[in-house]
Amino acid sequence: MKSHPQINAQRLLQRIADFAAIGATSAGGVNRQALSAEDRAARRLLAELAVARGFGVHQDAIANLFIRREGRNPLLPPVLIGSHLDSQPTGGRFDGALGTLSAFEVLESLEDAGVRTERSVEVVSWTNEEGSRFSPGCMGSMAFVGAGDIDRWQHMHGIDGTELGDELAATLQALPEAEMRPIGRSVSAFVEVHIEQGPVLERAGVPIGIVTDVQGTRWLEISFIGEAAHAGTTPLEFRRDPMAATAAAIAHLQLDVMPADPMARLTVGRMIVEPSSVNVIPSRVTFTVDIRHPQEDVLSSIEAQVRAECRASAERHMVDVRIEKRFDLAPGKFDVAIVDAIGKACERLCVSSMKLVSGAFHDALFISRVAPTAMIFVPCRDGISHNEAEFVAAENIETGAKVLLETTLSLIGEQYLPR
């Protein structure tokens, strides 16, 4: 029997604290949006930690970052583990970072134990999972599986007016020691640890969720276009008020969609009003609608409902409406063998687990198109995520990393006697 690699929980917690300091917000969260200076600083720190342990550092044209621990047979497709390091503008310290640093901890634990694996193991940090600065999200994993158009993305502008091409080039240049790699390659498996970002595990008192499916997501950008006019001198019958049309449409959709289907989600997270003057009826209101459901056909019927309601409201309010689909992600099913490997790892560790459907999309959803993939969820307090108050208990962080290590070992074919 070989000596079993051990997760160093204190080291992992320290790493999470160190990365949380990059882009830290006063409220205890992080603002480390994709391709920003903060994102670059986090990538730099991970690369330095990798070099210090003798791991290889690689990046590709969309700035996906890979940390490689070479196996005996470099020609075998590696086992890939990891997540992302970018965050929402007022994000938490665990979304993405937990999975990336748990994966790095697995790599370090293998190194500590001096284990030589047949198959190489790689940690990945995918670029722009959040999509809050440059839309859509999951750019890195999309590009990796050939589902993204990098050339088109180059010229896209972020919400801060910057051009993606410029920010991407600066991000790549910030890691000169990283070896450039073509986008996309064969991997034997991908496993991603992530916080649940929902309340189910916590309420069930179960430390590990094994994700079998991912909800489909569609993003619509809707503009109501009316006519700017004086707030005081324009009687109701002469108004073409896009704000009135917007409020009516959203109010109806909130009453119709989610109450009718417990699996459905509808969210308006962003709204721009022009010209934005207190005493001027707006000329245009633009807002986003995020809809989710695990069944493709239901997702389509919800989208149809949104379009119909907006058209009806536009007609009632004598304004024009434009609806554009900005993002369309089909529901996903994870690989039965990987799901089974995670389940067996939990059994060996005597950790209770339950199977889940993810309400959030993740890079793993894209990678599952080209490699056997599954995810490990850990509970987060009150299910709160995309929020500076996001919190994961230390014991759950440790359990998640142990399950990832155990799963990784089984996927690279290393056998150990149970402790």
Add this chain to the structure above:
Amino acid sequence: MKSHPQINAQRLLQRIADFAAIGATSAGGVNRQALSAEDRAARRLLAELAVARGFGVHQDAIANLFIRREGRNPLLPPVLIGSHLDSQPTGGRFDGALGTLSAFEVLESLEDAGVRTERSVEVVSWTNEEGSRFSPGCMGSMAFVGAGDIDRWQHMHGIDGTELGDELAATLQALPEAEMRPIGRSVSAFVEVHIEQGPVLERAGVPIGIVTDVQGTRWLEISFIGEAAHAGTTPLEFRRDPMAATAAAIAHLQLDVMPADPMARLTVGRMIVEPSSVNVIPSRVTFTVDIRHPQEDVLSSIEAQVRAECRASAERHMVDVRIEKRFDLAPGKFDVAIVDAIGKACERLCVSSMKLVSGAFHDALFISRVAPTAMIFVPCRDGISHNEAEFVAAENIETGAKVLLETTLSLIGEQYLPR
């Protein structure tokens, strides 16, 4: 019978074109904001025109500009006519200038006819009606009636960072020939010609509006505060969504307030969503509500309705609500005798007219607190104002000036046989 003074329409149109050249924008509008170099140039031109006709030129400490045509009895309070010369940053050429130059045309027509009036007639250009550079607007007329705090205004900074006291001093010094006068004095009447800034006259096909009331205005700033959470993983029962609360409140108010009272106005012109991410349930939505009505008690009941609806929506959506009043301007009633004088003037000129309530506030609203006051509205194309596309047809400009002349003559007690 004396010879009847005549409006010289060509001269008036030429004056309007001459003043529109001061601060002219490429789009055909004007940028002549209060106390700016352009504003000073317009005041200088008016003063030069006045001196050329032998009229007196006066200004006061807030830079209100008065052009006086002396009557037989200088001790009688004068009839005051006029408007303002400042504009919005992308304003039209008629808002303010039309009323000031129509009033000056009345003075010139009296001079042309060699009419000696018992009572003096004065043209006024009030300072900073627009309030776009230095807030609030109507500073000149407010100060004239003792409702403004000039000492406090001195230290206020404009949107361009300049200090009002400096700009005011430079403006006063730019007219050294103007005789300084204390602020506020007795006037026998005030009549202001202005564009309607709304669509009513044009759609009714009526050239003259006689303004009987000015709507009161209140501005509320409302914030719904919920909890940011993930758009995909947060089921309806766990959401505290301020956007859902906002949409429901605005939708209800749009259905309840204006349809129930044709005089009521309710406008949501500004909205800020935080953190403003497509896949995050917002933590806070802040928006403005502009409410207007000619009756103070109804205005109060509408405000109460807005507050009650927002509190109810906050409760339904499990979010908090904060409501702050940002602006409160009481409705104004114009003088019945002046309104009647304008009506009779229209009859003598065989000009059709209709009574109107002004949805916008004007300097006349403040002057009505100290002197018998009313306003004459002329139609503007498509009701468009505060816009470089603002346009008034030549025949409506001429009609407005004729009605102002006829009204002024009746107010100074001059009688003429109808032509």
